[in-house]
Amino acid sequence: MRIIVPIKQVPETSNVKMDPVTGTVIRAGVETVVNPLDLYALEAALRLKAQHGGTVTAITMGPPPAIKALKEAVAMGCDDAVLVSDRKFGGSDTWATSYTLAQAVRKLGAYDLIIAGERATDGDTAQVGPGIASWLDIPIATYVARIGALAEGRLTLERLVEEGYQQLSVPLPALLTVVKEIAVPRLPTLRGKKAAKHCDIPVFSAENMGLDPSFLGLKGSPTKVVKIDAPKVTRGGKTVQAGDDEAVSAAVGQLIGFLEEKGLV
Amino acid sequence: MSFVWTVAEHAHGELKAVSFELLARGRKLADKLGTPLAAVVIGDQVSEARMRELIERGADKVYSVQDPRLAHFVCESYARILSTLIKTYRPDIILAAATSSGRTLMPYVAVKARAGLTADCTELDIEAETGNLLQTRPAIGGNIMATIKTPNHRPQMATVRPKSSKPLPKDTSRHGEIITIPVDDGMIDTRVSVLGYRKDAADFVNLEEADIVVAGGKGMKKAEHFSLLNNLAQTLGGVVGASREAVDRGWIGYPHQIGLSGKTISPKLYIGAGISGSIQHLAGIKTSEVIVSVNNDPDANLHKIADFAIVGDAFQVLPELQRQLKLRKGRAE
Numbered sequence: 001m002r003i004i005v006p007i008k009q010v011p012e013t014s015n016v017k018m019d020p021v022t023g024t025v026i027r028a029g030v031e032t033v034v035n036p037l038d039l040y041a042l043e044a045a046l047r048l049k050a051q052h053g054g055t056v057t058a059i060t061m062g063p064p065p066a067i068k069a070l071k072e073a074v075a076m077g078c079d080d081a082v083l084v085s086d087r088k089f090g091g092s093d094t095w096a097t098s099y100t101l102a103q104a105v106r107k108l109g110a111y112d113l114i115i116a117g118e119r120a121t122d123g124d125t126a127q128v129g130p131g132i133a134s135w136l137d138i139p140i141a142t143y144v145a146r147i148g149a150l151a152e153g154r155l156t157l158e159r160l161v162e163e164g165y166q167q168l169s170v171p172l173p174a175l176l177t178v179v180k181e182i183a184v185p186r187l188p189t190l191r192g193k194k195a196a197k198h199c200d201i202p203v204f205s206a207e208n209m210g211l212d213p214s215f216l217g218l219k220g221s222p223t224k225v226v227k228i229d230a231p232k233v234t235r236g237g238k239t240v241q242a243g244d245d246e247a248v249s250a251a252v253g254q255l256i257g258f259l260e261e262k263g264l265v
Numbered sequence: 266m267s268f269v270w271t272v273a274e275h276a277h278g279e280l281k282a283v284s285f286e287l288l289a290r291g292r293k294l295a296d297k298l299g300t301p302l303a304a305v306v307i308g309d310q311v312s313e314a315r316m317r318e319l320i321e322r323g324a325d326k327v328y329s330v331q332d333p334r335l336a337h338f339v340c341e342s343y344a345r346i347l348s349t350l351i352k353t354y355r356p357d358i359i360l361a362a363a364t365s366s367g368r369t370l371m372p373y374v375a376v377k378a379r380a381g382l383t384a385d386c387t388e389l390d391i392e393a394e395t396g397n398l399l400q401t402r403p404a405i406g407g408n409i410m411a412t413i414k415t416p417n418h419r420p421q422m423a424t425v426r427p428k429s430s431k432p433l434p435k436d437t438s439r440h441g442e443i444i445t446i447p448v449d450d451g452m453i454d455t456r457v458s459v460l461g462y463r464k465d466a467a468d469f470v471n472l473e474e475a476d477i478v479v480a481g482g483k484g485m486k487k488a489e490h491f492s493l494l495n496n497l498a499q500t501l502g503g504v505v506g507a508s509r510e511a512v513d514r515g516w517i518g519y520p521h522q523i524g525l526s527g528k529t530i531s532p533k534l535y536i537g538a539g540i541s542g543s544i545q546h547l548a549g550i551k552t553s554e555v556i557v558s559v560n561n562d563p564d565a566n567l568h569k570i571a572d573f574a575i576v577g578d579a580f581q582v583l584p585e586l587q588r589q590l591k592l593r594k595g596r597a598e
């Protein structure tokens with residue numbers, strides 16, 4: 001079984017800065033990590049490999065330093081990795097990103113499964129996974145919480161949806177996006193780290209993938225970020241102390257009054 | 266003629282509330298543009314009366330595409346149908362819910378339609394000079410609000426966060442047209458099959474659609490103490506949520522987790538007890554209408570963003586809240 005895992009390098013969530021003019025994330029000087037939700041995708045892929053044999057390829061689209069994310073994936077146990085990188089990809093929205101990544105998958109040849117993260121913690125759209133599936137015209141299952149049996153080229157799985165778990169039978173090749181419930185991600189191993197040090201990471205560019213230039217980057221992206229605001233976070237709320245029994249009772253009384261005012265009780 | 270469309274959601278023949286919320290959004294945009302508003306129903310067994318309700322709550326037209334094979338959401342078939350409708354009628358704007366199905370269907374369709382798609386919007390408006398759709402959404406864990414435009418591509422597509430708007434009241438005098446689109450085999454993609462649904466009845470919760478969420482964190486100290494939250498949720502008519510710490514400790518199931526690696530919610534009331542208010546947790550609750558925090562640490566982060574903060578012991582405050590609410594209920598009866 002050949003599994004491809006698209007992973008994204010993201011700024012550590014705690015200290016993200018935006019360029020208010022271009023609306024893009026300022027990457028300089030910010031610590032980057034593998035999108036935490038992609039670790040679940042990597043883990044799910046590595047477990048399927050352990051069960052059914054095969055290989056796991058990590059792939060990321062980003063500037064050259066994104067190689068760090070790929071090395072981390074190899075250190076976790078991926079067999080190889082590909083960097084999709086070109087100046088022309090800068091400013092891609094999810095439409096252009098999923099086009100570029102889908103073409104990179106095509107260039108990799110035959111595969112059985114693509115496993116993506118539920119969403120990236122920076123752009124936060126959850127659109128790239130379904131977008132890639134659409135470009136490749138393969139079935140998609142999002143929010144997968146459990147992967148069951150593989151038989152006759154079909155996987156049984158469960159999606160976490162609003163009403164419960166939807167159980168599906170999906171033919172391969174297919175694309176899954178997974179939620180945290182799928183598995184606990186493993187840590188990199190010493191052996192993996194060694195492999196990461198020595199592994200060769202090919203770079204796919206617009207030219208060597210033969211991409212349509214009008215589909216790339218800012219120019220090829222239908223959506224444009226026109227404004228960035230910092231939302232007001234604090235609500236100027238009321239604080240009451242509930243130190244002893246009497247204070248507890250009074251505080252709760254005030255809370256109920258407040259909820260009544262808001263029409264919530 | 267240009268159009269604003271909404272994609273209705275349903276389960277077991279019933280339309281979900283979010284279908285009407287979308288119409289309220291769509292009505293405002295359609296009125297600004299002076300164009301008709303249509304709702305698209307892809308499903309099975311959604312009755313004429315249900316579809317009339319879409320008209321009563323804002324739609325001028327309803328496109329009904331129904332077939333037993335469309336009873337459950339399967340992205341490939343739904344996408345094929347929505348793509349065909351887009352090609353035929355060329356709407357300007359399509360709004361769908363930012364739910365597990367909407368967030369799967371819309372990107373799949375947007376790719377094929379060469380359309381821009383904005384995720385999980387909380388505000389929508391029309392730019393006066395150009396008539397373009399202005400889409401505002403939280404990103405980066407709710408730390409920023411981005412406004413996005415799709416100037417040169419049509420349709421302009423957006424998913425809208427459930428509960429971020431109120432349905433319009435029913436107006437039975439409204440007129441509209443229900444257009445039935447016949448389903449042929451070519452519209453059905455048979456690759457994926459739905460085997461069924463599993464509901465862990467004891468421990469499943471529809472957090473996204475709840476008006477009131479009572480959440481507990483590590484400060485609740487053990488699984489048994491979640492009964493305090495369960496009771497309170499029951500009294501208030503809400504459901505129970507949790508921080509990742511509580512879920513990872515096995516005190517409650519993952520479907521209850523709120524935050525960056527869990528669910529994003531916008532209830533009318535969120536009460537967090539024994540939750541510190543990490544950025545990852547806040548990412549899931551920032552668009553709640555009212556936030557109440559119960560924490561014995563006066564410096565807890567959740568206190569800082571709350572509308573009402575009680576600095577106190579959850580094991581004293583929650584039972585007292587339960588007691589006073591019951592008392593109040595008793596008085597009212």
Ligand SMILES: Cc1cc2nc3c(=O)[nH]c(=O)nc-3n(C[C@H](O)[C@H](O)[C@H](O)COP(=O)(O)OP(=O)(O)OC[C@H]3O[C@@H](n4cnc5c(N)ncnc54)[C@H](O)[C@@H]3O)c2cc1C
Binds near residue numbers: 402
């Ligand atoms: C503030 C802001 C708001 C934005 N809003 C929108 C919007 O509404 N619509 C829109 O089309 N674009 C939007 N964008 C652009 C979007 O963030 C980029 O296109 C980004 O490259 C991919 O989207 P995402 O981060 O949302 O990823 P998601 O779609 O959330 O990522 C899902 C999964 O796809 C895979 N993946 C995503 N990106 C990559 C990658 N570069 N390499 C490998 N795998 C990847 C990973 O498995 C990831 O877990 C926005 C950007 C910003 C800064």
Ligand SMILES: Cc1cc2nc3c(=O)[nH]c(=O)nc-3n(C[C@H](O)[C@H](O)[C@H](O)COP(=O)(O)OP(=O)(O)OC[C@H]3O[C@@H](n4cnc5c(N)ncnc54)[C@H](O)[C@@H]3O)c2cc1C
Binds near residue numbers: 482522526560
């Ligand atoms: C990539 C990533 C994703 C994450 N995703 C999520 C997510 O989706 N959701 C999420 O919640 N977290 C998430 N986290 C974890 C997050 O960083 C925090 O660790 C977590 O939210 C803390 O949970 P907590 O508030 O319950 O626990 P703590 O931070 O330990 O807070 C417990 C609180 O309880 C209070 N307390 C103790 N005793 C009492 C008492 N008797 N009465 C009242 N208060 C009391 C304490 O003062 C403290 O403030 C994520 C982290 C990462 C890195």
